[in-house]
Amino acid sequence: MTDTKAFDWRRFLLMWSAEWADGLADDQGRGEDDQEARRARWLGSPPASEDRVTAAEKRLGRRMPPSYREFLKVSDGWRHAGGFVWRLAGTAEARWHDDESGLAVMFEEYLDEDSEYEEWREAGLWRRGLQLDVESDAMYVLMDPEDVDDDGEWAVYTWAGWRAAPPVRHANFLEFMRDMHREFHSLRALPRDGAPAFVNDTTRRLDAEVEEARRAALRGDWEGAGRALEEAKEYGRPRAGRLGDQIRRLLGDTSMVYFEDLVTDSRYAPDLLPPLVAEFAEHSYRDDSTLGFHLRGADDELVARAHATLERVRDRTYRYAPAGPFGEQVERARQLARWGDTDGAWRTLRDALPLWEPLGPDHLAPLGWIADPFLGPLLTPERGRELLSTPRGGQSGDAPRPTADLDPAGLAWLAESSAGGGRASYRFVLLQGVEPEELPGRLSDEDGAVLGEPLTAWEARGRSRGGGGKFPPYEDRPVMAVGRAGDGWSFAFDHDPAPFSPQYFVSPAAGASAGTRAVVVWCGLRGWHGESFFHLSVAQDGAEEYSLTYAEGQVRSDGELPRALDPSGLLDGPEPRPEAERLLLEAVAQEFGVRLPHRAIDGGRLHTFTTRSWTRAPRDGETYLVVEVRMGREPRGEREDPGHRGHHPSHQPNPDPSG
Incomplete structure (x- = not known):
């Protein structure tokens, strides 16, 4: 902020006057007074003597703030303060506003017990402010004798109804005049027919x-x-x-x-x-x-x-x-x-x-x-x-310190709450030595399956698991997001799986692992319908090597599990340990050297495709029940959840022959 005591008012006002005069078109001005000011290259008035300033203060009953006093001693008033105040008061014209405009009532109508102090002060300004505007385009200029700084400077407020905005506060009269000089420049810089080029120091x-x-x-x-x-x-x-x-x-x-x-x-x-x-x-x-x-x-x-x-x-x-x-x-x-x-x-x-x-x-x-x-x-x-x-465009300089990576390493971040408020269940497939584009050929049974358009997690959740009637409704065919899972690995990720039913579940690991290794993880340790479960299966060259499943309070394992995946470390008696999900994910990440990209999965767009079913077909003597849920449309203007459109069948066979 400029030192109001040391400010050279005369130099500033002479500069402003010269810029105004040189930038004025021949047909511009507001009458003979403006033409005289142009010829004199002076927008002000003669200076006010100390006696004249003191007399004005006696009339007003208050000593005026320092920067306004110093201004008056150089020019007792001013013309064209900015673009909308045509004449600014000197010693004879400064007066208490005393709600002459009737605006106090309007501002007070918007106040209540929750209003901020600044709002109350602004409303009271219309009763106590010292008015400085004499002629203007409906622009009020008021100095506030109750908004005073340590140097005795009063804040200046400007307001015009056509601006549809609260009053603008200027720290003191000097800052107000500097702001008006900027406003004058910003308006005069606009091209005007017939006006000379606006060029000055x-x-x-x-x-x-x-x-x-x-x-x-x-x-x-x-x-x-x-x-x-x-x-x-x-x-x-x-x-x-x-x-x-x-x-x-x-x-x-x-x-x-x-x-x-x-x-x-x-x-x-x-x-x-x-x-x-x-x-x-x-x-x-x-x-x-x-x-x-x-x-x-x-x-x-x-x-x-x-x-x-x-x-x-x-x-x-x-x-x-x-x-x-x-x-x-x-x-x-x-x-x-x-x-x-x-x-x-x-x-x-x-x-x-x-x-x-x-x-x-x-x-x-x-x-x-x-x-x-x-x-x-x-x-x-x-x-x-x-x-x-970062220096660029042919310029040299010091490079900044790099920002930290935003994606956490490994898989354990999946055990934390997601941006959507919690992740009840998720599943993913990891394939080693396979490019992401190749995943549809390994995880889909449709001829010529390829990756589809990139989708957000929200959009992927909205895609029908049943293929819109293309597949039997008991099948569980998720739309999975695809990407890289670290050095030499690719992944397919399902944000919102169907309920896990171990008696009908078929792991896609073996079918996807021809000539490579596949890892399948399905986790719901925060509960799905109040039940916790997890599944891990690993296959190599088309055959399952080992698997681990915890569901319905029971643990089942096949094959020789690595020590790091010993289920006893994940359970506390028949129940999973509170940190079981994190421990399982850390063990998988360590065992295979993989990671999943948090930002891309939860907040980005990834290519997607529909996999083969993760549930088996009904056997002889089994039937299945399809539950259809129809959700009402939300009011116009609100976002409709695509996951609630149309059919949402249960994908689980019903072994009850009477079903």
Whole structure:
């Protein structure tokens, strides 16, 4: 904050007056007074003497705050304070507002016992404030004699009903005038017909600071650059907002981020259009009529490109593919993320940043990857700061300390509550030496089975286990997410399995293990309908090596179990130990050297496919019962759970012949 005691009011006001006069078009102004001010290059009045200031204070019954007193001694009033206050009071015109506007009642109507102190103070301002606006565009300027700092400065509040916002607080009169000078600059910087170019010492200084901020940002000093750009943006410098938007977007701030004038430039559109469109898609609810608002000035070709990008973002087919060596590493990162290795993908993307080249002089960092369905979920505020702190675009500097990996090692994280509020049951298959694309051929019995579209955990839960009538309803055919499970392993994961019935369960391990090793884990140790269970089976070259099942209070094992998987270590008498799930998962991870990607499974998108049934067909003399549950539709506007649509049969044979 500026030292109000040492501030050079005369120099500041002379500078402001000259900028106003030089930037005024021939037909602008509010009458002869403005024309005289233009000729004199002075927006103020003659200075007020100490006696005149003291007389005004005697009339008001209060000593005025220091910065306002010092201002009056240089200019006893002011014209054009910002864009909406045409005349500001001097000693003769400053007066107590005393609710002359009648606004106190309106502000007080919104108060209740839960209102904050600041709200009560603002409401009382209309009765006690010292009014400084004399002529304005319905803009009130009030100094608050009860909002006083240690230096005796009164806060200044500005309010206009047409702004539809609470009063704006300025720390003191000096800060108010500096803010009005910024407002004057931001409005005058807008192009005006007939007005001379708005160039002066202030704009030249700020533009030089913007250019230095650009270079600093590319060196990795995004915080210093951000402060300089924010100040220049308040003065309306055109490049400042464009550059600052790129920093804010990588920090996760999407509010009012439009990359104005850059996104419609053919040089920058390939990288800036996708994240803008992706944010629009997130909140548009299929109403595309307002997309053009963010593309003002764009030609027809770019608008068509934006709509095409919007469709690809919505159907998850948009692919970030920059050119050159950086693009090659981006594709490598994308493949890692595609199969769940989000930490490896981020490291690859981060390490490739020195290879990135700006598309033009106002390009600070790669942003198109944010819209990619595989790469976009990599972004966190911490990673955004890491990216911004990394030297790039031909600039040199110190690399930042790498952010920690976000995925835990091993499998034990499955024993913790998931983001959805708890994981009642889950199952997965691990295959060694098999690529993820090969899993449908090993775990599905459909001819030509291949991986389907990437789905979130929520979407995967909504896919019918019965295949929409394609398969017998007693079958348990889960839609499983696919990815890599560490060095040399792939996985298929089911977020929401059907109930576990040991008498009908058929492990897919043996059928999937031709020429390799397969591991199956099915766990429900937090209870499914109040019952705990777990199953582990391991097969090699088409034959089961060993298995372990705990269900209905009974333990059954086949084959020679490794010591680490001894069931006695998982049980406390007939019941599982409280930490049995974690112990089992840790043992499996240690035994086979595997891990599952937490972020990709619980919060990302992974390719999916439908497996063969995990339950056997009814035997002779057995029948089965199908239970159909129909859920009512939720009110319009609320999200409908896809898992409650249509048929939801029980997939368990009924051995009762009368069933």
